[in-house]
Amino acid sequence: MTESADGASGGLRRFLCDVAEGSSVRLVCIDAGPGLVARLSAMGLVPGSQVRVLNNRGRGPAMVEVLGTRLALGRGMTRKIIVQ
Amino acid sequence: MAERIVVALAGNPNSGKTTIFNNLTGARQHVGNYPGVTVEKKQGVRQHGALRMEIVDLPGTYSLTAYSIEEVVARDFLIDKRPDVVVDVADASNLERNLYLATQLIELQVPLVLALNMSDLAARRGFAIDAPRLSELLGARIVPTVGHKNRGTAELCNAVVARAQGRDVPEYVKVTYGREIEEEIARLIPLVEEHPQLTGHFRARWLAVKLLEDDSIVRERIERLAGADSRLLEAASASRRHIHTVFGDSPEIVIADRRYGFISGACQEAVVRTVEARHSMSDRIDAVVMHRVLGIPIFLLFTYLTFQFTFAFGAAPTDWVEALFGWLSEALASLWPKASPSVLRALLCDGVIAGVGGVLTFVPYIMLLFLAISFLEDSGYMARAAFIMDRLMHKIGLHGKSFIPMLIGFGCSVPAVMATRTLDTRRDRLTTMLVVPLMSCSARFVIYSVIVGAFFADKVLLDLGVLTLRLQPVMYMIIYLVGIVLAVVAAKLLRVTILRGETTPLVIELPPYRLPTVRGLLIHMWERAWLYIRKAGTVILALSIVLWVLTTYPRKQGLDRAFAPRRAAAAQAYVDGVQELAETLGIPDGGHALARLAQAEVDVVAARDRFHEHERGFREAAERRDTVLAELRKTLEGPRIERFLEFREAVASVLADFDRILADRRTVEQSPLLVAMAARRDQRLAELASRDPAACAAARAFHRRVHPAFLAELEAIRNEQAAERVAHSMAGRTGRAIEPALRPLGFDWKIGTAFIGAFVAKEAFVAQMGIVYAVGSGEANRDALRQHLRHDYSPLTGFCIMLFCLVSMPCMATVVMIRRESGHWGWAIFQLLGLTALAYVLTLLVYQLGSLLGIGT
Numbered sequence: 042m043t044e045s046a047d048g049a050s051g052g053l054r055r056f057l058c059d060v061a062e063g064s065s066v067r068l069v070c071i072d073a074g075p076g077l078v079a080r081l082s083a084m085g086l087v088p089g090s091q092v093r094v095l096n097n098r099g100r101g102p103a104m105v106e107v108l109g110t111r112l113a114l115g116r117g118m119t120r121k122i123i124v125q
Numbered sequence: 126m127a128e129r130i131v132v133a134l135a136g137n138p139n140s141g142k143t144t145i146f147n148n149l150t151g152a153r154q155h156v157g158n159y160p161g162v163t164v165e166k167k168q169g170v171r172q173h174g175a176l177r178m179e180i181v182d183l184p185g186t187y188s189l190t191a192y193s194i195e196e197v198v199a200r201d202f203l204i205d206k207r208p209d210v211v212v213d214v215a216d217a218s219n220l221e222r223n224l225y226l227a228t229q230l231i232e233l234q235v236p237l238v239l240a241l242n243m244s245d246l247a248a249r250r251g252f253a254i255d256a257p258r259l260s261e262l263l264g265a266r267i268v269p270t271v272g273h274k275n276r277g278t279a280e281l282c283n284a285v286v287a288r289a290q291g292r293d294v295p296e297y298v299k300v301t302y303g304r305e306i307e308e309e310i311a312r313l314i315p316l317v318e319e320h321p322q323l324t325g326h327f328r329a330r331w332l333a334v335k336l337l338e339d340d341s342i343v344r345e346r347i348e349r350l351a352g353a354d355s356r357l358l359e360a361a362s363a364s365r366r367h368i369h370t371v372f373g374d375s376p377e378i379v380i381a382d383r384r385y386g387f388i389s390g391a392c393q394e395a396v397v398r399t400v401e402a403r404h405s406m407s408d409r410i411d412a413v414v415m416h417r418v419l420g421i422p423i424f425l426l427f428t429y430l431t432f433q434f435t436f437a438f439g440a441a442p443t444d445w446v447e448a449l450f451g452w453l454s455e456a457l458a459s460l461w462p463k464a465s466p467s468v469l470r471a472l473l474c475d476g477v478i479a480g481v482g483g484v485l486t487f488v489p490y491i492m493l494l495f496l497a498i499s500f501l502e503d504s505g506y507m508a509r510a511a512f513i514m515d516r517l518m519h520k521i522g523l524h525g526k527s528f529i530p531m532l533i534g535f536g537c538s539v540p541a542v543m544a545t546r547t548l549d550t551r552r553d554r555l556t557t558m559l560v561v562p563l564m565s566c567s568a569r570f571v572i573y574s575v576i577v578g579a580f581f582a583d584k585v586l587l588d589l590g591v592l593t594l595r596l597q598p599v600m601y602m603i604i605y606l607v608g609i610v611l612a613v614v615a616a617k618l619l620r621v622t623i624l625r626g627e628t629t630p631l632v633i634e635l636p637p638y639r640l641p642t643v644r645g646l647l648i649h650m651w652e653r654a655w656l657y658i659r660k661a662g663t664v665i666l667a668l669s670i671v672l673w674v675l676t677t678y679p680r681k682q683g684l685d686r687a688f689a690p691r692r693a694a695a696a697q698a699y700v701d702g703v704q705e706l707a708e709t710l711g712i713p714d715g716g717h718a719l720a721r722l723a724q725a726e727v728d729v730v731a732a733r734d735r736f737h738e739h740e741r742g743f744r745e746a747a748e749r750r751d752t753v754l755a756e757l758r759k760t761l762e763g764p765r766i767e768r769f770l771e772f773r774e775a776v777a778s779v780l781a782d783f784d785r786i787l788a789d790r791r792t793v794e795q796s797p798l799l800v801a802m803a804a805r806r807d808q809r810l811a812e813l814a815s816r817d818p819a820a821c822a823a824a825r826a827f828h829r830r831v832h833p834a835f836l837a838e839l840e841a842i843r844n845e846q847a848a849e850r851v852a853h854s855m856a857g858r859t860g861r862a863i864e865p866a867l868r869p870l871g872f873d874w875k876i877g878t879a880f881i882g883a884f885v886a887k888e889a890f891v892a893q894m895g896i897v898y899a900v901g902s903g904e905a906n907r908d909a910l911r912q913h914l915r916h917d918y919s920p921l922t923g924f925c926i927m928l929f930c931l932v933s934m935p936c937m938a939t940v941v942m943i944r945r946e947s948g949h950w951g952w953a954i955f956q957l958l959g960l961t962a963l964a965y966v967l968t969l970l971v972y973q974l975g976s977l978l979g980i981g982t
Contacts, residue, residue: 073630075339075377076192080632082381083187085222088374089382096415102515102525102631104415108222108385111407113512115631116519 057094058103058119065093066124068107073121081122085110092124129177130289131206135199135230136214137223138185139505139636141242144272144645145214146182149282154182156652164198165546173282181208187222189229191342193549203235204327209289211235212281217247217254217269220396224388227263228300234328236294237265238284240277244269252398259395264298273642299330302383305371309337309364316357322350336361337368337376407637411509420513427506428532431497435490435536442489450482463737472673480669480889485658487537490567492654494536498529499649503641508633515631521613522620524548525631527557531612534564538939540653542946552624556616558943559956562935563612565605568887572930573604575891579911580923600924608931611963657938664941672882672889674855681853684846695838696727702831710769710823715762722757722766725750730839768817772824779809780828847896856881857897870929870965871922871972883934890930921981925968933964 052066060066068090071078085108086092095111096104103119105112114122134149136142146154150169157166167182183202184195191197203211213230215223220241230237241247241254256267268284270277287293301307313333318324323332335343336357347357368376414423454474461470501507507529515525526548534541541561545554565573581600620626703723707716732746757766783806786799814821851857860878867877875897883890891910898913914923935943935957944953975981 070374070378075375076190077630078375079188079190079192079377079381082378083190083225084632084634085225085385087382087385088378090385102512104411104512104635109219110222111635111637113508113515113631113633113635115515115525118630118632121630 052125054123054125056120057092057105057114057122057124058097060094060097060124062094062097065091068092069123069125071122077121084112086112086122127209127289128175129179130209130286132178132180132285132289133203133206133208133211133235134180134182134214135203135211135226136185136240136242137187137216137226137634139634140185140214140216140223141272142182142185142214144642145212145240145242145270145278145281146180147642147644147648148272148275148278149178149180152648154648159198159202162194162198164195171282173286176286178282178285186226188226189233190338191340197342200233203230203233209236210238210285212238212240212285213265214240214242214270214272217241217244218250218252220247220252220254221385221388221392224263224391225384227265228384228387231264231298231300232328232331232334234297234331236288237263238281238288239263239265239267240281241267241269242272244277245271245274250398252396255395255397259391260295262298262391262395264295266293266295273639273645300384300387302334302380303386306337306368306376306379306383309368310334312364313337313357313360316360320347320351320357323347326350334380337364338380339365339375339377407505407635410638411635414506414509415513424510424513427501427510431494431501431532432535434497435493439490439493443486446486446489447482450478450486453482454478459737459739462740464735471677472670475677476670476673477666480672481666487567488654488658491537491540491657492650494533495540495650495653496646498533499646500641503639503645503649505636505638508635511633512631512635519631521616523556523616524553525633527553530557530561531564534561534566537566537568537657538562538564538935539657539942542939542942543653543656545946552626555947555952556619556624558946559619559952559959560612560616562939562956562960563608563615563932565608565931566887568936569930572883572887572890573601573927575894575911576914576923576927577601578908579914580918580920604927604931607928611932615963664938668884668937672856672884675859675881676851676854676856676893678854681850684849688842688846691838691842692731695835695842696724696731698838699727699831699835700724702834703827706769706823706826706831709819709826710765711819712762712765715765718757718760718762718766719769721753725753765820768820769823772813772817772820773827775813776810776821776824776828779806779813782806844896848898851878851893851896869973870968871918871925871976872929873917876926880929880934883930884937887930887934887936919981921972921975924975924981925972928971929964929968931964932967933961935960 054069057066068086068088070088071081071086073081081087090107093106094103095106097119102113102115105114134142134146146167146169149171151171153171154167154169157168158164159166164184169180169182171178171180181202183199186193186196186199189196189200189203191200202208211230213227215227217223227237227239239260241256244254247254254269256269260267266284266288268277268281270281284293302310310330310333313336314329317329317332323329332343332347336347344358351357365376368379372379413419416423457478458470458474461467498507501510511525511528513525514528518525518527527545529547530541530544532541533544538561541564542558545557545561548554548557577597577600581596586596586599700720700723704716704720707713707719710719712718729743729746729750732743736742736746738744757763783802786802810821810825813824852861856878857874859881860874860876863877864872864874867873875894878897879890879893882893894914895910898910918926940953940957943956944950947953
């Protein structure tokens with residue numbers, strides 16, 4: 042789960058809320074307090090994990106799949122997750 | 126060998142942990158609280174031969190950090206209580222994420238047994254799990270289970286017992302975090318070991334890892350136990366900085382990542398999977414349910430169905446419970462002589478049974494409502510619904526998950542407040558709790574139905590052919606909507622003032638849909654229903670007594686004497702009425718005989734009022750009547766009088782049969798059944814008439830005029846006496862005393878008095894109004910009550926009554942429940958006063974404005 046040396050692993054970095062439905066991205070980091078980060082980690086959202094976006098309403102809630110789990114992420118959450 | 130062992134059940138939410146717990150403990154479980162917090166503690170017992178297994182179902186958690194109260198509680202239990210075995214229930218079809226918690230348990234070095242639940246699902250999805258190998262890799266015994274089919278339970282018990290007894294213990298496996306982090310851990314461990322107070326309690330390695338993760342509770346405990354020596358903490362900070370520099374990320378994230386690495390490694394070796402989506406069926410359902418456009422209407426449909434289900438199936442059992450309490454009251458009352466002024470009896474029958482019974486009649490509704498909600502929860506739909514509602518809820522400043530308690534609040538506020546436990550932060554919980562009573566509960570519905578029925582005739586507002594808009598449903602909708610709008614505003618207000626802060630971001634796991642187990646449903650339902658019943662048993666019991674005292678004392682003396690003339694007049698009217706039937710009967714000179722008979726019957730009625738049927742006083746009156754009857758038989762008019770009596774019975778039974786159908790609320794007017802029954806009644810009467818026209822005519826006259834008039838007058842006397850008693854009592858006087866304050870709202874002392882009763886339970890409002898208006902407090906008297914209301918008040922006042930009821934008066938059970946869930950009386954009282962003040966101001970405004978503008982006056 043390590044990045045390649047030059048940091049290029051397909052695509053720009055962007056917020057999860059900007060990812061189109063149906064695409065798979067890799068989680069880069071989470072811009073949030075330690076509590077939230079810990080919670081998300083426990084659900085499978087750690088840097089390097091593969092995230093598949095199932096349902097995305099832009100600034101609204103989104104549904105993703107990570108590590109075999111389906112998660113619903115509320116508004117505001119999707120803006121805190123940076124993916125690539 | 127030990128006689129009892131303590132087993133802790135840990136696991137992710139949605140892993141089927143609860144089902145396993147149910148399988149292990151059956152009905153032998155009980156729910157309590159962890160001391161000092163509002164986290165539920167579930168415990169149960171299972172007998173394994175001579176061994177007693179005490180099983181604790183820890184809160185479902187995804188990990189064991191210090192960030193959530195549930196995790197802390199679970200963790201503390203494992204550390205402080207040192208259970209003999211810990212069972213981690215993991216969803217085998219979602220293994221990697223589920224093992225995250227397992228790694229933390231391994232690190233805590235608890236005696237671990239891993240239950241691979243839903244293993245049938247995993248197998249179907251093509252996962253082949255090499256249990257022995259995985260067992261080696263994780264250092265824990267593994268037992269495949271299928272919780273909802275109760276498979277693997279015995280094997281699980283055996284594994285647990287074996288582990289507890291120290292047999293078959295796999296070799297301990299360390300979760301390693303890579304070179305850099307292991308170095309830091311190695312640096313910290315000796316420092317930890319310098320403090321025996323720490324190592325006596327915790328494992329050194331676990332402490333080291335937690336320090337690297339900046340665990341606040343561990344830090345705090347170290348400060349407490351190891352005192353002023355800050356070397357350990359400083360070293361930990363240094364290590365953290367170092368890791369941050371090396372990895373460019375905070376240690377927590379790196380450690381989490383490494384955990385998954387460990388898990389992934391283990392799974393790669395021990396699990397072979399074919400590519401098949403775990404969610405295919407769920408996907409299809411979700412495509413519909415979470416649809417952008419269809420989502421909310423489908424949600425509303427489910428909501429509607431839930432309430433339909435509750436009302437449809439709840440009506441009959443509710444009637445039974447009511448009947449049961451009615452019987453209980455009578456049975457108890459008959460233990461004393463009827464005329465006895467016993468305070469104890471009045472207390473028990475009118476106070477306790479009436480009050481508590483009134484609330485317990487709700488139990489069928491509550492149970493059904495919870496059954497429906499449990500079904501929605503266990504099937505996985507609720508998570509989706511929270512997701513769908515989140516956007517809306519967020520605008521109000523609430524969490525998506527807040528809508529579940531609000532939904533429940535439409536049934537009853539008490540379980541709704543209980544349901545706020547599912548919310549993560551205290552802030553969210555409090556906001557929701559305080560606002561939930563504004564959802565019109567089913568008891569308020571009773572009040573609405575009386576008012577709407579009284580003031581708002583079922584006019585048609587708009588007729589579009591396919592859709593007719595009637596006034597009554599619109600009025601209901603208005604009131605419910607006002608409640609919702611107020612809730613929204615209040616929540617917003619609270620969020621901006623006292624309960625400030627950011628809304629918790631929504632992160633919900635959406636488990637695959639599944640069919641809940643019947644047993645699970647029933648247990649869920651029962652848990653909540655039992656809490657409601659306990660509330661009734663305690664709080665409401667106490668308050669019913671208080672209310673009874675308030676509405677009974679001081680007693681008005683001499684009431685019987687005051688009404689005696691009216692009673693006498695009624696009796697005389699009856700006697701005269703029967704006497705006049707002589708002509709119709711065909712015995713013009715039989716008047717006196719009939720009069721004697723009537724008098725004897727009146728005496729029996731009077732006796733029934735004063736005595737129970739088994740008492741001597743009554744029996745004597747009955748004997749006297751029989752004697753009179755016997756004498757009359759021997760006279761000239763005897764046979765005719767006999768005939769009259771016979772026909773009187775016959776006509777009574779024909780009419781009663783028909784009335785019974787009519788009284789059944791569920792019969793619709795003009796239904797074919799009713800028409801048929803009416804025809805049958807008329808036919809039977811015609812038959813009687815053909816046999817003996819005179820007797821039949823006399824009997825019918827009796828039943829049409831004489832008898833009803835008599836009964837009505839007696840009932841009126843009874844009701845007026847009750848009304849005077851209340852008016853004279855403390856409650857009545859209080860009502861009068863606060864009347865000046867109520868006048869600006871359009872209320873009078875009668876409404877005021879009724880409000881006092883409503884505080885115990887809102888249905889009491891209607892009952893009290895009934896008593897105060899002397900129309901009786903039962904259901905049958907509702908129409909009479911409505912007429913009185915229409916006569917005394919304007920529609921505007923009616924609306925104001927509904928408004929006031931809506932906003933204020935959370936029933937006492939709710940107030941107490943809020944105290945319980947929020948931790949102290951402060952919030953409960955704040956809510957009570959706040960809502961009452963709001964109600965007062967709002968109603969005042971509406972009434973004054975309405976009067977000014979001339980609306981509904």
